[in-house]
Amino acid sequence: MTKALAPVANALLKAARAAGADAADAVAIDGRSISIDVRKGTLEQAERSEGVDIGLRVFIGQRQACISSSDTRPETLEAMAARAVAMAREAPEDPYAGLADTAQLAMLRSAEGLELFDPAPEPDPATLQEDARRAEAAAQSVKGVTQVQSASAAYGSQAIWLAATNGFQGGYGRSSRHISCVAISGEGTGMERDWCGEGRIFQADLPDPESVGLLAAERAVARHGARRPKTGAYPVLYDERIASSLIGHLLSAINGSAIARGSSWLRDAMGTQVLPKGITLREDPVRVRRSGSRPFDAEGLQSRVKDLVADGVLQSWVLDLATARKLGLESTANAVRGTSAPPSPSTSNLILTQGDKSREDLIAEMGTGLLVTSLIGSTINSTTGDYSRGASGFWVENGQIAYPVNECTIAGNLRDMLTRIIPANDARDHLSSVVPSLLVEGMTLAGE
Structure with missing residues (x-):
């Protein structure tokens, strides 16, 4: 073929x-x-x-x-x-x-x-x-x-x-x-x-x-009868279905195109703590039987396993040849392309370190807060990392799901949020992004 x-x-x-x-x-x-x-x-x-x-x-x-x-x-x-x-x-x-x-x-x-x-x-x-x-x-x-x-x-x-x-x-x-x-x-x-x-x-x-x-x-x-939640500062648990979107903002910030332009909120973060200690974000583009795998990138460089973040510390930008040359570095073999444009850097097959607790354990421990199962729209400041997204899900009281919620907004700063994440152990291994549910303390929630 x-x-x-x-x-x-x-x-x-x-x-x-x-x-x-x-x-x-x-x-x-x-x-x-x-x-x-x-x-x-x-x-x-x-x-x-x-x-x-x-x-x-x-x-x-x-x-x-x-x-x-x-x-x-x-x-x-x-x-x-x-x-x-x-x-x-x-x-x-x-x-x-x-x-x-x-x-x-x-x-x-x-x-x-x-x-x-x-x-x-x-x-x-x-x-x-x-x-x-x-x-x-x-x-x-x-x-x-x-x-x-x-x-x-x-x-x-x-x-x-x-x-x-x-x-x-x-x-x-x-x-x-x-x-x-x-x-x-x-x-x-x-x-x-x-x-x-x-x-x-x-x-x-x-x-x-x-x-x-x-x-x-x-x-x-389960979502029937949803209503707006309370306004205030609460812990927010990102369900496994949408937790990879939070890690996606980190990946956008370490993309070589953003770094070369100087427009990333992580532009000066190389070698610093961007995730909690003990958490690694690995890219493995050669996983067997995974949809994001590829033997080589769009510029003919060998795909290889690498830790973008190790023990919470940022290790690498995501680079193709052009952005690597601009930054005086070597390509990380992350070029992708279509048929009508030059290559650009992107990632595939991500694996985030999982925790030792289930999603239900984190719900029980969060006390009062929000379990988010759906996100709509977004306002992300790529320079400062300020974050605001529409959300819906379930309100949690006394460590138990109380009722479904919608029409609310969650906000914070990505650099602060990502250094506070607590991962569950429920990531699905067959996905190209293996990211578990993620608990973030101290988010600002706008509801009723």
């Missing part, structure tokens, strides 16, 4: 050289997907897409330009290369742009051993429709559910090939299978919704549709 893309990528490189490019890289992606939505037991929507997308980046000295297309005819490749070279000649010089040196290139250039692609046959639409129907029926059977907003099943596969004039050639395939359900309890202005979604690389690993529908329904029913 991936090998079929190699001739296209190499034809782009040849055309770029012929058009006058000093160097170039090309990416080709062959993707296909099918999605089925069911409502009231019958098919509501079916979507299928498939096609090849190609992208070319050319260099004229220190000037670069990118161009993309979905047409792989030889005449189109030649026209793409000519336009890209013409664009690069007019682009401003970027002293940090350029391909990787040959010595930096990955030795492993396939996903052999990572189990990123399910060899089982692609499911037919009838199979996906039946999965969605079963999830919907299970949700509808739960007392208190007034309607099922949606039930869906989907399959996707993708082949990727990267080639460059520095000698890199490599590619891999990946697949995915999903089931999701959104249930509603209550009527009119008293309606509350919640959801459940499960995804796996291998179809055989996917939970049965009934478990997805039942959990979505139970969550929606």
Whole structure:
């Protein structure tokens, strides 16, 4: 599957050289997907897409330009290369742009051993429709559910090939299978919704549709009768479903693009405490059978395990080649890209140290506070780390869940919040972000 893309990528490189490019890289992606939505037991929507997308980046000295297309005819490749070279000649010089040196290139250039692609046959639409129907029926059977907003099943596969004039050639395939359900309890202005979604690389690993529908329904029913909570300073427990968003703000702050611009609230934090002692944030992009895994990054550098934070202390920025050069450092092999833009730094497969207590233990210990299960909107000051988000979930009194809440805002400063997190032990290992529920003391809560 991936090998079929190699001739296209190499034809782009040849055309770029012929058009006058000093160097170039090309990416080709062959993707296909099918999605089925069911409502009231019958098919509501079916979507299928498939096609090849190609992208070319050319260099004229220190000037670069990118161009993309979905047409792989030889005449189109030649026209793409000519336009890209013409664009690069007019682009401003970027002293940090350029391909990787040959010595930096990955030795492993396939996903052999990572189990990123399910060899089982692609499911037919009838199979996906039946999965969605079963999830919907299970949700509808739960007392208190007034309607099922949606039930869906989907399959996707993708082949990727990267080639460059520095000698890199490599590619891999990946697949995915999903089931999701959104249930509603209550009527009119008293309606509350919640959801459940499960995804796996291998179809055989996917939970049965009934478990997805039942959990979505139970969550929606538990939210019935939600009201605004009290205003004040309280502990806030981020449920495992949304706790990774808190760590995501840390990752944004240590992203090389933000550091190079000087616009991060952690721009001067290297080597300092950013999480509590004893907590490590590890990136492992080569975990077997995980959706975020990859054998190499978008610039052909070897993916590798690294601790971004060790024992609470910040160890590394997240860098691609360009941001590393700007900062006088080495790339951390974190480049990602699409077909129409240059690479940029990003992370995959994160693992945060878990605690020794369950979510229920933390609820019991927090006394009075808020368990957050859903976040909406956000106001994050990237320079200061000031944080404010809309939230809903459950009010906790005397260490027990008292009632569901909505229409409230939680606020604080990320640097202070992250150094106070207390992790539970409930992270789901199959996810690409393995982050447990996180308790943060002393948050500001605006409710009634």
